[in-house]
Amino acid sequence: MKKQIKNVIMLAAVVGSLSLQSCRETSEDKVAPPMQNEMHEEDMDHNMDGDDTMMDDQDMDTTSAKFKDDKTAEVYNHYIAIKSALVKTDAPMAQGHAKMMIGSIENTEANAELVRAARDISTSNDVNKQREAFSQLTATMESLLNGAIESGEIYKQYCPMAFEGKGDSWFSNSKEIRNPYYGDKMLKCGRIEATIK
Structure with a gap:
């Protein structure tokens, strides 16, 4: 009987650690449904890790990359601005x-998919x-x-939980x-997949 209880406890511990491992977020963050649409006001300055500088870092929007042509640089800078707006869950921005x-x-002569x-x-x-x-914008x-x-x-960064576990x-x-893809619900969920030079 004691051996069965011990096995059940060990199994529960393994299952629990696997469920928390995916993006190292708190259980409070895990409860949020994927891709939740919500607009934030006071919460925008509150980081789940307790850091009050959630996403307002100017350095994150500044690239070290220099492009061969100005048009590509301009398009990429707009892409980064869209990404930052989505991180902040700010649809109008x-x-x-x-x-x-x-x-x-x-x-x-931009790719039609990019324009779409x-x-x-x-x-x-x-x-x-x-x-x-x-x-789709990222793919193009x-x-x-x-x-x-x-x-x-x-x-190039990747979140395995985006779009209900399909990843993106x-x-x-x-x-x-x-x-x-999640904003402050899972702000730091992801990993670097590649470096483009």
Whole structure:
């Protein structure tokens, strides 16, 4: 009987540690449904780790990468601004930056998928739909970024829990993880998957 109780306790401990391992977030964060659409006011300055500088770091939006042409740099900077808006769960800000991105690529030979994804973000006020379009935007940005960097680096980051466990990627100027698919619900969920130089 004691052996059975001991086995049950060991099994419960293993299951519990595996469920917490995925993104090292607190159990309070795990309760939140994936891709929850909510607008924040006072909570925007509150980091789940207790750090009051949640996402307002100017350095995270500044890239060390230098691009071979100014148009690519401009499009990438708009991409980063959209990402930052989604990290903050700010649909109107994401819309505004997506509109600016479209203006930057209208007179170029941009990939039609890039334009479509930016347009989907710019015409939606639902942050969950914007996050889905951002996934497409990221996929098309990758081909734009390959071979476009003269110096410096950009980080391709990945969250295994995005889109109900399917996982998805995004680009960042910093090694710090700031998850655009969950915002402050799982702000630091993710890992660096590649470095683009």
